């Protein structure tokens with residue numbers, strides 16, 4: 001059975017915790033940055049976050065997408081999986097970068113704060129959407145028992161392919177969608 005490397009899994013799950021932490025302890029509004037300790041902490045957190053995202057991106061760049069799949073994956077399927085992963089990375093780079101931009105503008109006391117905050121909020125929004133799609137797709141794949149889940153998630157492992165009639169109907173529909181994607185976007 002193909003599986004992502006131990007390092008790939010470790011980074012994926014360490015990073016998920018870091019992301020959740022970043023989202024939950026988020027700064028509520030600009031006034032909080034008057035507190036120099038908090039401001040410095042935010043800056044250090046953002047830098048560490050950014051460095052780990054970049055390292056992870058370069059480490060995972062050449063790993064096969066949907067590596068755990070038992071069957072050959074449709075090109076259209078790989079295309080949307082890769083596109084989603086790229087959008088996740090994009091939002092994860094934008095979050096700390098625009099956070100650092102806020103910090104820079106705040107410290108230097110220069111104009112542009114409105115735009116920086118708008119970009120920061122947009123990055124947060126994009127991360128909710130793309131990671132939401134990512135987690136939903138992972139759960140869906142687990143339901144179908146494709147093997148992809150087992151390659152990255154060490155808990156609640158799937159045992160075998162779901163052979164139900166419902167799943168095969170879903171797969172027929174999916175394949176039509178993937179064909180369309182292949183015709184329109186890949187060729």
Ligand code: HEM
Nearest residue numbers: 012015016019060065066067068085088135138148149152
């Ligand atoms: C319950 C939560 C999650 C589940 C079940 C999950 C599941 C998975 C699975 C099964 C893969 C492997 C896909 C493949 O083989 O191509 C994967 C990869 C990936 N996941 Fe998640 N994931 C979760 C949370 C997250 C979070 C919170 C992030 C971002 C902060 C994230 C970002 C990624 C990225 C970018 C990849 C592509 C490979 C990599 O660069 O590590 N995931 N995830």
Ligand code: HEM
Nearest residue numbers: 022026027028029030042046049096099100102103121124
């Ligand atoms: C990895 C680092 C960071 C993450 C994950 C993060 C995440 C978030 C999130 C999710 C929000 C809420 C956005 C919304 O309302 O939709 C937020 C708001 C905010 N963040 Fe960050 N942030 C990070 C770094 C920073 C840094 C370095 C600063 C500045 C020192 C900063 C300053 C702010 C401010 C001022 C707000 C409130 C914006 C408002 O007035 O609505 N953030 N952040």
